[in-house]
Amino acid sequence: MLKDIPELKVENVAIAVVKETNSKGAEEWNAYILNLKDEELEGVLITSKGYGTHEGEVIKTSTLRHFIENIPPQSFVRIEPIIDNVLILNNEYWVSFYLNNTMYDRKYVFLPGVISENFFTHIPLLNKRGVMIK
Numbered sequence: 001m002l003k004d005i006p007e008l009k010v011e012n013v014a015i016a017v018v019k020e021t022n023s024k025g026a027e028e029w030n031a032y033i034l035n036l037k038d039e040e041l042e043g044v045l046i047t048s049k050g051y052g053t054h055e056g057e058v059i060k061t062s063t064l065r066h067f068i069e070n071i072p073p074q075s076f077v078r079i080e081p082i083i084d085n086v087l088i089l090n091n092e093y094w095v096s097f098y099l100n101n102t103m104y105d106r107k108y109v110f111l112p113g114v115i116s117e118n119f120f121t122h123i124p125l126l127n128k129r130g131v132m133i134k
Helices: 084-088
Strands: 013-021 027-035 041-054 057-060 064-071 075-082 090-099 102-110 121-123 128-133
Touching (some): 013 090, 027 090, 041 075
Antiparallel strands (some): 013 027, 013 128, 027 075, 041 064
16 A cells, blocks of 8 residues: 555755845854745645754753745745754754645754855855755
């Protein structure tokens, strides 16, 4: 029966984390979802959480949920700011969406220490530098 369930691979949808200056002039990290497809994503649900161990202590953040009605082709949407304290944790984004009436989902995990200027790359559509999982 499992063989009858199609394996749907998510392609050309990315999560990026970018360091930006906010309206008050302070630097902050922001997470974005990028639709690199030529088709619209519909009913996008994103859950985010942080988890891991630091100095022998198990740490878990609250799970946040975000709903985006649609993301047009070749565009992006800001998901949330990320506070510096959670950069030492795994930062997980679970993304589900509909494309052509079929539901897709994928988990994106930024490992501890990866959200750092040491790992910056060019982020398409945003035209900024940051860390991206595609």
